[in-house]
Amino acid sequence: MKLLLIEDEIKLTQYLKKGLVAEGFVVDIAHSGIDGLHLATEGQYDLIILDGMLPDLDGLGVLQALRQSNKKSTAVLMLTARSMVEDRVKGLQAGADDYLTKPFAFSELVARVHALMRRTIGVGNNGNPQAAATSLSLADLELDALKRQARRAGQDLRLTAKEFTLLWLLLRRKGEVLSRTELAELVWDMHFDSETNVVDVAIRRLRGKMDDPFNTPLLHTVRGMGYVLELRPEPPQDGNES
Ligand code: CA
Numbered sequence: 196m197k198l199l200l201i202e203d204e205i206k207l208t209q210y211l212k213k214g215l216v217a218e219g220f221v222v223d224i225a226h227s228g229i230d231g232l233h234l235a236t237e238g239q240y241d242l243i244i245l246d247g248m249l250p251d252l253d254g255l256g257v258l259q260a261l262r263q264s265n266k267k268s269t270a271v272l273m274l275t276a277r278s279m280v281e282d283r284v285k286g287l288q289a290g291a292d293d294y295l296t297k298p299f300a301f302s303e304l305v306a307r308v309h310a311l312m313r314r315t316i317g318v319g320n321n322g323n324p325q326a327a328a329t330s331l332s333l334a335d336l337e338l339d340a341l342k343r344q345a346r347r348a349g350q351d352l353r354l355t356a357k358e359f360t361l362l363w364l365l366l367r368r369k370g371e372v373l374s375r376t377e378l379a380e381l382v383w384d385m386h387f388d389s390e391t392n393v394v395d396v397a398i399r400r401l402r403g404k405m406d407d408p409f410n411t412p413l414l415h416t417v418r419g420m421g422y423v424l425e426l427r428p429e430p431p432q433d434g435n436e437s
Pocket of ligand 1: 202203204246247248249
């Protein structure tokens with residue numbers, strides 16, 4: 196689940212990003228309306244958290260432009276100041292899916308984000324059903340993004356938030372080889388550094404939970420390229436060998 200946070204208060208964005216990443220979301224940040232609009236229309240986001248007060252183009256302006264763009268169906272949660280009732284009404288009229296009044300508790304933000312994700316499933320993202328999918332599966336592996344639950348053969352795999360995000364990404368793009376660089380950027384928001392083996396370590400832990408206890412491996416290493424999640428045909432067996 197990839198979120199875009201558009202807010203100019205640096206400390207608040209850092210705090211929110213840290214919390215949302217810990218919840219397993221991948222988060223991009225823009226500190227101005229114009230930058231935010233650019234990212235929103237160029238990137239693929241499941242949800243945009245948009246502040247009303249921004250230095251260049253305000254939240255309402257961003258929202259109106261977004262609703263005219265090719266990403267018009269992306270869910271938007273607006274943040275508004277307590278005194279700005281009128282802005283809130285205008286925001287909803289302009290197509291915000293929900294709003295949250297500042298100051299708010301972090302847990303309330305997370306609850307709204309999950310609620311919005313749930314609401315947007317049935318509606319579907321026009322022309323891009325994958326972006327709105329909240330459950331994915333491959334063979335006996337099932338992921339539910341709303342419950343943050345991964346199951347294999349009916350058993351809860353008990354993944355950490357990062358492991359869940361990593362597996363979600365691999366499953367969403369099953370059959371496609373994802374490089375370490377890409378995984379490092381998408382899951383950890385860091386630029387790949389060859390000294391860092393964070394991706395390999397996480398993959399090993401993930402395998403220990405989702406593949407090792409089961410008969411059929413789904414997560415494969417493609418030497419020199421990266422990792423792919425797919426169901427491969429069983430290799431021919433010579434009778435006695437296990
Ligand atoms: Ca602001």
